Amino acid sequence: MNSHKMSNRQIKTHKNDECIESRRRVLRQLGGLSAFGVLPGLSSLLTTQTAHAAGSYKALVCVFLFGGNDANNMVVPTDASGYNTYFHSRGGVIGTASNGALALPNAGSSGGVLALSGTSFGLNPNMPELQALWQSGNVAMLFNVGNLVQPFASPAAFLANTDRTKVPVNLYSHLDQQQQMQNTSASAAITGWAGRIADSINVPSGGMPVGVSVDGNVSLLTGTTSSPIVVPQKGTLTYNGFTSAAASQARLAALKTMFSAGSDALLVGDTGGIQSQALNTTNVLQTILSSAASVSGNFPKYSTSYLSQQLAQTALLIQAAANGAISAPAQQIFFVALNGFDTHNNELAVQGPLLADLSSSLNGFYSALVQIGQASNVVTFTLSDFARTLKPASGGGSDHAWGSHHLIMGSTANVRTGTYGTFPDLTLGGTSDVSTEGRWMPTTSIDQYGATLATWLGASASAINSAFPNLAHFSTRNLGFLA
16 A cells, blocks of 8 residues: 555544544643642742843743644635635635535635735635734744655655655644644654753753643653643642632641641651642642733633633743743743644534634734733744645545644744745645645645744754754755744
């Protein structure tokens, strides 16, 4: 069998997709553990308070779009030739629930894509906030990014290759490609590229880690010597197993006393220091996260949107780290997520609200960063499993594909607005397609994308080489979208 053809393992059934999402829900629930169910790194939070020098703090925020976002309908060519090819490849008619096509109306038409000034591209009509951020110079787009071990000159060269070590493992598989977008296509990598960058960042003894996840345990932030902390997507940390009842609170108070300095309890000799520190950690984070109302006004969907809730928490933690309310390294990396992009059926009705949520939430996050004075110190970027086929599948959906487009958001001081990378030829079976259905062979690797982000964060060349083992195979290390 041709190793590049999709197999039953590579294209997941709906049942398997649901199993993957169930596992993700469990991991997100683990993110609520605190104090007496301490996740790695949570008990080592530094409690001394030292503000960073003005402008010295930096943070990356990853927004992972789980399920494989159909970027072909997130970014659409608006020039006559490009749109015409897109239109015919997406079904030849404007998509509706009844006809199964996926083409969106062009810019200028009712409900059409939102034109981006200075380009021949537009955004999905559900993303007006990101269109406005583009117009104000706060967004860049990176075209046709994907997992690559090495570049290929053409789809034909890729298809002719028989050396499995030169291609990502299990292309088109959700779980495999989610992991490889987080750890790159390094052989047997169990750490994430952001975690490997975190290994090189100085964290004061007992300090807050570099990596912070607001979406449960993720491999992106896990390093060899560094571990992330996990905080809940909304509200404060809680003490597991305790309620607000008087008797329960009395037990908690007694436990705190037992773990306090000077206690001669035998248990303290083994675990008291760790648990006491975890209690202190929870108290510190409770104070910070309880102020969610101070930034939640920036998020119109805060009460209903999982992504808005995560980004509000992230803004509070960035403010606390940058201003010294909680001590943290000078560089941090955060992880949030939006789920539901596995649009095998009824894509227009499913993806539209998700992209509306993404646009609204990112706009709210940027407004929150402006409010807390950290907009110039934070870069937010998207990742996803892969894109989806340009050719519609049955049921008005699309199948798993490869190269995708991504958004980078920040202030005009750190993001160079514009388009980067190479936009694919949207002809089915054309010069970018490794199939006949619109699966783009990436022209930019996750290694190049991540290395550009890590360079802005301040990582050294040696740290970047270690974090991105395939980077040496690509001629361009820095893609230029960050200042």
